Amino acid sequence: MQNSPVRAEQRDLPRFLVCGDLTLDYLYRDVRIDTEWVRLSPREFDLVWYLVGQSGNVVSTSAIWKEVWRDEPVPNSNSIAVHISRIRTKLRAFDLDKSLITHRGRGYSFVSS
Numbered sequence: 679m680q681n682s683p684v685r686a687e688q689r690d691l692p693r694f695l696v697c698g699d700l701t702l703d704y705l706y707r708d709v710r711i712d713t714e715w716v717r718l719s720p721r722e723f724d725l726v727w728y729l730v731g732q733s734g735n736v737v738s739t740s741a742i743w744k745e746v747w748r749d750e751p752v753p754n755s756n757s758i759a760v761h762i763s764r765i766r767t768k769l770r771a772f773d774l775d776k777s778l779i780t781h782r783g784r785g786y787s788f789v790s791s
Contacts, residue, residue, distance in 0.1 A: 697730045698790035700774065711772045721746070722765050725758075729778070729788035738785040762786060 695702045701710045707723050709716040718726065724746045729737060739758050743751040766775040777791045 695727060695730045697788060698774075698777070699772070700730070700777070700790075702727055702730060711769075711774065714772065716768055716772070718765065718768065722761055722768075725761055726765060726778075726788065729786060732787070734787055734789045736781045736785045736787045742786070758786075 691704055693703060693705050695704070699711050702708075702723070703710070704727065707720065709718055709723065709726065725742065728742065728746050740751045742758055743749055747757075762778060762780065766778055769775045769778065774791060777789055779787045779789060781787065
């Protein structure tokens, strides 16, 4: 059995990212808040992973398109906003929805609460 190829950027990633009570496991692509598991879609996981990895910095939508969607920005698309809204809904049960911040006209950030 052959090993599956690993992209260069994956080799350098940590297995876990922690932001306050939120723990992301890149290997299993799971999200845990304290002892509770949060079910995120693959794209939602990638988006949270990317934003948490940016240490609270504001990330532009064009950077999200390039790094998470692996595509060029699509004019007039609300895809990122829809994914952010879905993530917030899932985080609301843990009172962490305000950790995902929209910076109108600039982008998004994820901060520890």
